[in-house]
Amino acid sequence: MGVVVSLDEGKKGEASVKPLVDLTAADMARVNELILSKAGSDVEMIPEIANHLISSGGKRLRPMITLAAARMFGYSGDGHIKLATSVEFMHTATLLHDDVVDESDMRRGKQTARMVWGNQASVLVGDFLLGQAFRMMVEVGSLKALDILATAASVIAEGEVWQLAAAKNLETTEDEYLAVIKAKTAALFSAAAEVGPVIAQAGRAEQAALRSYGTNLGLAFQLIDDALDYGGNARDLGKNTGDDFREGKVTLPVILSYRRGTAAERAFWKTAIEDGVNDDAALDKAMGLMTRYNAIGETISRARHFGNIAADALAPLGDTPQRDAMLEVIDFCISRVN
Incomplete structure (x- = not known):
């Protein structure tokens, strides 16, 4: 469930990550x-x-958030550089492992590492990057930051196993799905944001605000990715449109369409997702059902909801360029589907 960010100004020149x-x-x-x-x-x-x-x-949105969150509270050391690098290594390791678990052939328009070097090498290099990340965390010398990132690594792995256990399960509920993406995607966003105020020695309220911002930004970003898979483009998504469907992934648009459909429509979803009958004709039918039941629109509405929570988390903080830039990231996330 990797997230890739375009540096373009956003649709119609609206929100952008450029300030960040x-x-x-x-x-x-x-x-x-x-x-x-x-x-x-x-x-x-x-x-x-x-x-x-x-x-x-x-x-590299996640490390940029770490850097901005530290500077927001006046941090002037260099520990944020090592923590931001640790965050990026954790993310890269997760992508290497994800591509093996998902048996993915392409990522960001290139063959995945597993297709070039094999599954074993991809997993082991992911492990190497995780080891390097933890070495840098230790060098920073903040037990609190180490605890936050170590906990995130554990939660991400737990989310991976949880998703694997629920793979192609159309009985997955919306609550269960949100719990999975909170672990797989939002946990690292949350940790990336929270370690900034931690090493800047900001107060508990400020740490909690950044933790909430990261969690809810991560949820919003993943839900937008879910929507884009059925109507975006490869540049915005970092993979080909329809990849989730072809891989049999049960994402929120699928969950909503399945639960709202007729018996015949639910039989179609079972054939497509559980049995792997997911050619282009099946994809077209799936997108038609999503339109009928407004599954994409409501997935986007959920994303906006979490985006609003992320914005509210930062609202009480002092007015700084970093805060403004991080608020615009939320708007950029949502604008990808405009």
């Missing part, structure tokens, strides 16, 4: 240097696989 990019540019240059350094190894295959994914076009 501009604010964090100097720090991100240091993060990028550290990424290249820490992805290095005498084992030739490790940097090859790591760089294959690291250089494939993701815009």
Whole structure:
């Protein structure tokens, strides 16, 4: 469930991540240097696989949030650089593992690492990146930040197993699905945001505000990705439209359409999702049913709801350029479907 962010101004010149990019540019240059350094190894295959994914076009939203969240509260050290790099390595490791579990062939317009080097190498390089991430966390010396990111790593893995256990299960409820994406996707957004005020030694209320912002931004972003899979484009999504359907993933648009459908329509979903009959004709029919039951529109409405919660979490904080940029990220997330 990876998230890829375009640096374009957004549809119709509306919300953009550009303010966040501009604010964090100097720090991100240091993060990028550290990424290249820490992805290095005498084992030739490790940097090859790591760089294959690291250089494939993701815009590193999560580490930018870590950097901005630290600067928002006046942090002036360099621990945020190592934590932001740790966050990016955790995300990259998750993508490597996800592609193996999902048996994905393409990511961001390129062959996945598992297609080039095999499943075993992809998993092991993911493990290497996780190890490097934890080494950097320890170097920062903040037990609280280490605890937040370590907990996130555990929750993400738990979400992966949870999703695997529920794979192709059309009886999955909306609540169960939201719990899965809260673990798989939102947990790292939450940790990325929270460690900023932690190392800046901000108060508990400020830490809680950033934690809530990250959680709800992550939920909104994933739900928009779910909607885009049935009507977006590869540039916005970082994969081909319809990939979730072809892989038999039970996402919120599927859940809503299945539950609201007739007996015959539910039989179609079972054939498509559970039995894997998911060619282009089946995809067209699925999208037609989603239109009939407003499944895409209501998925977007759910995303807007979580986006509003994320914005409200930041509302009591002081007016800073970082806060404004992070608020615009929420609007950008939603605007991808306009």
